[in-house]
Amino acid sequence: ESRAVDVVVGVESRGFIFGMPLAYNLGVGFVPVRKPGKLPAEKISESYTLEYGTNTLEIHVDAIETGQRVLVIDDLLATGGTALATCRLVERLGGVVAGCAFAIELNFLHGRDKLHGYDVYSIVQVEG
Template sequence: MCDLKQLVRDIPDFPKKGIIFKDITPVFQDPKGLRKTVAMISDHYKDKKIDIVVGAEARGFILAPTVAFNLGAGFVPVRKPGKLPYEKISMSYDLEYGKDTLEMHKDGIKKGQRVLMVDDLLATGGTMAACCKMVESLGGTVAGCAFLIELTFLNGKNALSKYDIFSLIKY
Protein backbone atom coordinates (compact mmCIF):
# COMPACT_ATOMS: atom_id res chain seq x y z
CA MET A 1 0.00 0.00 0.00
CA CYS A 2 1.13 3.53 -0.69
CA ASP A 3 2.10 6.06 1.98
CA LEU A 4 -0.66 8.68 1.84
CA LYS A 5 1.42 11.34 3.60
CA GLN A 6 4.03 11.22 0.83
CA LEU A 7 1.32 12.02 -1.72
CA VAL A 8 0.19 15.24 0.02
CA ARG A 9 1.78 18.37 -1.47
CA ASP A 10 2.41 21.60 0.45
CA ILE A 11 1.42 24.86 -1.28
CA PRO A 12 2.79 27.91 0.59
CA ASP A 13 0.77 31.12 0.91
CA PHE A 14 -2.54 29.65 -0.30
CA PRO A 15 -5.32 30.74 -0.01
CA LYS A 16 -3.54 33.65 1.65
CA LYS A 17 -0.07 34.58 2.83
CA GLY A 18 1.21 32.60 5.80
CA ILE A 19 -0.96 29.51 5.23
CA ILE A 20 0.58 26.27 4.01
CA PHE A 21 -2.19 24.55 2.07
CA LYS A 22 -2.21 20.75 2.14
CA ASP A 23 -3.00 19.78 -1.46
CA ILE A 24 -4.62 16.36 -1.59
CA THR A 25 -5.17 16.22 -5.35
CA PRO A 26 -2.08 13.98 -5.74
CA VAL A 27 -3.75 11.49 -3.35
CA PHE A 28 -6.80 11.42 -5.62
CA GLN A 29 -4.68 11.18 -8.78
CA ASP A 30 -2.95 8.07 -7.46
CA PRO A 31 -5.25 5.04 -7.86
CA LYS A 32 -3.73 3.28 -4.83
CA GLY A 33 -3.88 6.46 -2.77
CA LEU A 34 -7.54 7.09 -3.56
CA ARG A 35 -8.47 3.45 -2.98
CA LYS A 36 -6.57 3.33 0.33
CA THR A 37 -8.17 6.56 1.58
CA VAL A 38 -11.71 5.43 0.85
CA ALA A 39 -11.09 1.89 2.15
CA MET A 40 -9.57 3.04 5.45
CA ILE A 41 -12.41 5.43 6.23
CA SER A 42 -15.04 2.89 5.16
CA ASP A 43 -13.42 0.10 7.17
CA HIS A 44 -13.30 2.23 10.31
CA TYR A 45 -17.07 2.83 10.17
CA LYS A 46 -18.30 -0.43 8.59
CA ASP A 47 -19.88 -1.70 11.82
CA LYS A 48 -21.37 1.65 12.95
CA LYS A 49 -24.70 1.28 11.10
CA ILE A 50 -24.30 4.46 9.06
CA ASP A 51 -27.46 5.61 7.23
CA ILE A 52 -26.13 8.79 5.59
CA VAL A 53 -22.69 10.20 4.81
CA VAL A 54 -22.45 14.00 4.74
CA GLY A 55 -19.72 15.71 2.73
CA ALA A 56 -18.86 19.40 2.82
CA GLU A 57 -18.07 21.41 -0.27
CA ALA A 58 -15.81 21.08 -2.02
CA ARG A 59 -13.27 18.37 -1.32
CA GLY A 60 -15.57 16.50 1.04
CA PHE A 61 -17.64 15.85 -2.10
CA ILE A 62 -14.84 13.66 -3.44
CA LEU A 63 -14.58 11.34 -0.45
CA ALA A 64 -18.06 11.25 1.06
CA PRO A 65 -20.01 9.65 -1.84
CA THR A 66 -17.41 6.91 -2.31
CA VAL A 67 -17.43 6.14 1.42
CA ALA A 68 -21.25 6.16 1.36
CA PHE A 69 -21.22 3.69 -1.53
CA ASN A 70 -18.88 1.37 0.39
CA LEU A 71 -21.06 1.55 3.50
CA GLY A 72 -24.36 1.06 1.66
CA ALA A 73 -25.45 4.49 2.86
CA GLY A 74 -26.88 7.59 1.21
CA PHE A 75 -24.98 10.82 0.58
CA VAL A 76 -26.00 14.37 1.49
CA PRO A 77 -24.01 17.39 0.27
CA VAL A 78 -23.35 20.48 2.35
CA ARG A 79 -22.82 23.46 0.05
CA LYS A 80 -21.95 27.11 0.03
CA PRO A 81 -24.89 29.55 -0.05
CA GLY A 82 -27.01 29.70 -3.18
CA LYS A 83 -26.02 26.29 -4.58
CA LEU A 84 -28.90 24.13 -3.31
CA PRO A 85 -32.28 24.39 -5.06
CA TYR A 86 -34.65 23.12 -2.36
CA GLU A 87 -35.62 24.28 1.15
CA LYS A 88 -32.50 24.49 3.25
CA ILE A 89 -30.99 25.31 6.61
CA SER A 90 -27.78 27.28 6.99
CA MET A 91 -25.00 27.71 9.53
CA SER A 92 -22.25 30.34 9.70
CA TYR A 93 -18.89 29.57 11.28
CA ASP A 94 -15.30 30.77 11.65
CA LEU A 95 -12.49 29.46 9.48
CA GLU A 96 -8.81 29.52 10.36
CA TYR A 97 -8.58 32.43 7.91
CA GLY A 98 -12.03 34.08 7.88
CA LYS A 99 -15.79 33.34 8.06
CA ASP A 100 -18.09 31.22 5.92
CA THR A 101 -21.63 29.84 5.70
CA LEU A 102 -22.83 26.40 4.65
CA GLU A 103 -26.26 25.08 3.68
CA MET A 104 -27.99 21.71 3.61
CA HIS A 105 -31.38 20.60 2.34
CA LYS A 106 -33.93 20.39 5.17
CA ASP A 107 -34.96 16.90 4.05
CA GLY A 108 -31.35 15.64 3.80
CA ILE A 109 -31.40 14.07 7.25
CA LYS A 110 -34.32 12.29 8.86
CA LYS A 111 -34.84 12.06 12.61
CA GLY A 112 -32.89 9.18 14.12
CA GLN A 113 -30.55 8.59 11.18
CA ARG A 114 -26.93 7.76 12.00
CA VAL A 115 -24.70 10.13 10.08
CA LEU A 116 -21.02 9.94 9.21
CA MET A 117 -19.44 13.32 8.53
CA VAL A 118 -16.58 13.30 5.99
CA ASP A 119 -14.22 16.06 4.93
CA ASP A 120 -10.71 16.31 3.61
CA LEU A 121 -9.15 18.34 6.42
CA LEU A 122 -9.63 19.06 10.11
CA ALA A 123 -8.09 22.43 10.97
CA THR A 124 -9.88 24.52 13.61
CA GLY A 125 -13.00 22.35 13.44
CA GLY A 126 -15.33 25.19 12.44
CA THR A 127 -16.55 23.69 9.17
CA MET A 128 -17.26 20.28 10.66
CA ALA A 129 -18.83 21.71 13.83
CA ALA A 130 -21.24 23.72 11.66
CA CYS A 131 -22.08 20.61 9.62
CA CYS A 132 -22.67 18.57 12.79
CA LYS A 133 -24.96 21.25 14.22
CA MET A 134 -27.06 21.21 11.04
CA VAL A 135 -27.35 17.41 11.13
CA GLU A 136 -28.37 17.45 14.79
CA SER A 137 -30.88 20.27 14.22
CA LEU A 138 -32.60 17.98 11.71
CA GLY A 139 -32.73 15.11 14.22
CA GLY A 140 -29.74 13.10 13.02
CA THR A 141 -27.13 11.49 15.25
CA VAL A 142 -23.50 12.15 14.36
CA ALA A 143 -21.85 8.72 14.45
CA GLY A 144 -18.40 10.08 13.63
CA CYS A 145 -16.28 12.64 11.80
CA ALA A 146 -13.68 11.32 9.35
CA PHE A 147 -10.85 13.27 7.72
CA LEU A 148 -8.03 12.54 5.34
CA ILE A 149 -5.82 15.10 7.15
CA GLU A 150 -5.80 16.56 10.65
CA LEU A 151 -3.70 19.61 11.49
CA THR A 152 -3.21 18.74 15.17
CA PHE A 153 -1.50 22.05 16.04
CA LEU A 154 -4.78 23.89 15.36
CA ASN A 155 -6.65 21.78 17.95
CA GLY A 156 -9.73 21.22 15.79
CA LYS A 157 -10.65 18.19 17.90
CA ASN A 158 -11.60 20.61 20.69
CA ALA A 159 -14.53 21.94 18.63
CA LEU A 160 -15.63 18.34 17.98
CA SER A 161 -14.86 16.80 21.38
CA LYS A 162 -18.22 15.04 21.73
CA TYR A 163 -17.75 13.09 18.47
CA ASP A 164 -15.66 10.14 17.34
CA ILE A 165 -12.82 11.65 15.27
CA PHE A 166 -10.91 9.54 12.74
CA SER A 167 -8.02 11.03 10.75
CA LEU A 168 -5.75 9.18 8.34
CA ILE A 169 -2.86 11.66 8.31
CA LYS A 170 -1.79 13.96 11.14
CA TYR A 171 0.52 16.96 10.98
Protein backbone atom coordinates in the same frame (compact mmCIF):
# COMPACT_ATOMS: atom_id res chain seq x y z
CA GLU B 1 -31.01 -4.38 10.56
CA SER B 2 -29.05 -1.86 12.60
CA ARG B 3 -26.35 0.11 10.84
CA ALA B 4 -23.44 2.02 12.30
CA VAL B 5 -24.10 4.73 9.68
CA ASP B 6 -27.29 5.53 7.76
CA VAL B 7 -26.06 8.54 5.77
CA VAL B 8 -22.71 10.06 4.80
CA VAL B 9 -22.55 13.86 4.74
CA GLY B 10 -19.75 15.39 2.67
CA VAL B 11 -18.61 18.98 3.01
CA GLU B 12 -18.10 21.03 -0.16
CA SER B 13 -16.20 20.25 -2.15
CA ARG B 14 -13.40 17.83 -1.39
CA GLY B 15 -15.60 16.06 1.15
CA PHE B 16 -17.63 14.95 -1.88
CA ILE B 17 -14.60 13.14 -3.31
CA PHE B 18 -14.23 10.99 -0.18
CA GLY B 19 -17.87 10.87 0.87
CA MET B 20 -19.58 9.66 -2.30
CA PRO B 21 -17.53 6.49 -2.83
CA LEU B 22 -17.68 5.72 0.89
CA ALA B 23 -21.47 6.04 0.91
CA TYR B 24 -21.67 3.82 -2.17
CA ASN B 25 -19.48 1.15 -0.57
CA LEU B 26 -21.51 1.28 2.66
CA GLY B 27 -24.78 1.08 0.72
CA VAL B 28 -26.11 4.29 2.27
CA GLY B 29 -27.15 7.71 0.99
CA PHE B 30 -24.88 10.69 0.42
CA VAL B 31 -25.84 14.23 1.41
CA PRO B 32 -23.89 17.32 0.30
CA VAL B 33 -23.32 20.30 2.58
CA ARG B 34 -22.62 23.34 0.44
CA LYS B 35 -21.75 27.00 0.48
CA PRO B 36 -24.72 29.42 0.30
CA GLY B 37 -26.83 29.59 -2.84
CA LYS B 38 -25.75 26.28 -4.40
CA LEU B 39 -28.54 23.96 -3.22
CA PRO B 40 -31.77 24.17 -5.23
CA ALA B 41 -34.47 23.22 -2.70
CA GLU B 42 -35.48 24.40 0.78
CA LYS B 43 -32.50 24.47 3.10
CA ILE B 44 -31.21 25.52 6.50
CA SER B 45 -27.90 27.27 7.13
CA GLU B 46 -25.27 27.49 9.84
CA SER B 47 -22.65 30.22 10.11
CA TYR B 48 -19.28 29.79 11.74
CA THR B 49 -16.19 31.86 12.46
CA LEU B 50 -12.95 31.63 10.51
CA GLU B 51 -9.61 33.18 11.38
CA TYR B 52 -10.38 35.97 8.91
CA GLY B 53 -14.19 36.32 9.11
CA THR B 54 -17.27 34.13 8.89
CA ASN B 55 -18.62 31.53 6.51
CA THR B 56 -21.94 29.73 6.07
CA LEU B 57 -22.91 26.19 5.09
CA GLU B 58 -26.28 24.87 3.93
CA ILE B 59 -28.09 21.52 3.81
CA HIS B 60 -31.48 20.54 2.36
CA VAL B 61 -34.18 20.35 5.04
CA ASP B 62 -35.30 16.89 3.86
CA ALA B 63 -31.79 15.41 3.60
CA ILE B 64 -31.70 13.63 6.95
CA GLU B 65 -34.47 11.87 8.85
CA THR B 66 -34.83 12.08 12.61
CA GLY B 67 -32.63 9.50 14.32
CA GLN B 68 -30.47 8.70 11.30
CA ARG B 69 -26.82 8.07 12.17
CA VAL B 70 -24.60 10.36 10.12
CA LEU B 71 -20.90 10.19 9.30
CA VAL B 72 -19.46 13.62 8.46
CA ILE B 73 -16.60 13.49 5.92
CA ASP B 74 -14.16 16.16 4.80
CA ASP B 75 -10.64 16.23 3.44
CA LEU B 76 -9.04 18.35 6.15
CA LEU B 77 -9.51 19.06 9.85
CA ALA B 78 -7.86 22.39 10.61
CA THR B 79 -9.54 24.65 13.19
CA GLY B 80 -12.72 22.55 13.32
CA GLY B 81 -15.17 25.33 12.46
CA THR B 82 -16.45 23.78 9.24
CA ALA B 83 -16.90 20.35 10.81
CA LEU B 84 -18.67 21.76 13.87
CA ALA B 85 -21.07 23.78 11.70
CA THR B 86 -21.80 20.62 9.68
CA CYS B 87 -22.49 18.63 12.86
CA ARG B 88 -24.88 21.36 14.02
CA LEU B 89 -26.75 21.23 10.70
CA VAL B 90 -27.11 17.44 11.02
CA GLU B 91 -28.39 17.74 14.58
CA ARG B 92 -30.84 20.53 13.72
CA LEU B 93 -32.43 18.12 11.23
CA GLY B 94 -32.72 15.44 13.93
CA GLY B 95 -29.74 13.37 12.84
CA VAL B 96 -27.21 11.80 15.19
CA VAL B 97 -23.55 12.42 14.38
CA ALA B 98 -21.95 8.96 14.45
CA GLY B 99 -18.51 10.45 13.80
CA CYS B 100 -16.39 12.87 11.83
CA ALA B 101 -13.70 11.53 9.49
CA PHE B 102 -10.93 13.37 7.69
CA ALA B 103 -8.10 12.44 5.35
CA ILE B 104 -5.72 14.91 7.03
CA GLU B 105 -5.71 16.49 10.48
CA LEU B 106 -3.51 19.49 11.30
CA ASN B 107 -2.90 18.74 14.98
CA PHE B 108 -1.27 22.10 15.68
CA LEU B 109 -4.57 23.91 14.96
CA HIS B 110 -6.45 21.86 17.59
CA GLY B 111 -9.60 21.36 15.52
CA ARG B 112 -10.29 18.11 17.37
CA ASP B 113 -10.79 20.16 20.56
CA LYS B 114 -13.65 22.07 18.93
CA LEU B 115 -15.30 18.72 18.12
CA HIS B 116 -15.32 17.61 21.77
CA GLY B 117 -18.08 15.05 22.29
CA TYR B 118 -17.86 13.67 18.74
CA ASP B 119 -15.84 10.68 17.59
CA VAL B 120 -13.10 12.06 15.32
CA TYR B 121 -11.03 9.96 12.91
CA SER B 122 -8.18 11.00 10.62
CA ILE B 123 -5.89 9.04 8.35
CA VAL B 124 -2.87 11.37 8.47
CA GLN B 125 -2.02 13.64 11.39
CA VAL B 126 0.37 16.52 10.78
CA GLU B 127 2.31 17.95 13.71
CA GLY B 128 3.30 21.63 13.80
